[in-house]
Amino acid sequence: MASVADPEKTGKVDATATAAELGIAAGHVSDERGADGVLRYAAAEAIQIDDATNKRLLWAIDIHVMPWLCGLYVLQVRTNLAVHECST
Numbered sequence: 001m002a003s004v005a006d007p008e009k010t011g012k013v014d015a016t017a018t019a020a021e022l023g024i025a026a027g028h029v030s031d032e033r034g035a036d037g038v039l040r041y042a043a044a045e046a047i048q049i050d051d052a053t054n055k056r057l058l059w060a061i062d063i064h065v066m067p068w069l070c071g072l073y074v075l076q077v078r079t080n081l082a083v084h085e086c087s088t
Contacts, residue, residue, distance in 0.1 A: 049057070
């Protein structure tokens with residue numbers, strides 16, 4: 001696998017580095033060079049999403065999340081009513 005590219009030279013980070021090349025072993029950073037590679041990867045340029053894709057993603061998230069939120073709200077109201085009935 002390729003090692004992490006120098007972002008100052010290329011402007012991009014090669015994300016195909018292995019965990020061993022980054023200095024990561026068993027969830028711990030084994031040397032500072034590896035931590036620097038991870039920080040360079042984290043500081044890389046974010047993905048740009050256009051407005052049409054952003055609206056489509058927001059709509060898809062809303063379609064999947066809103067029914068759960070509404071259902072949980074109904075369950076909360078029913079629980080609160082049951083607690084209120086039991087306390088009187």
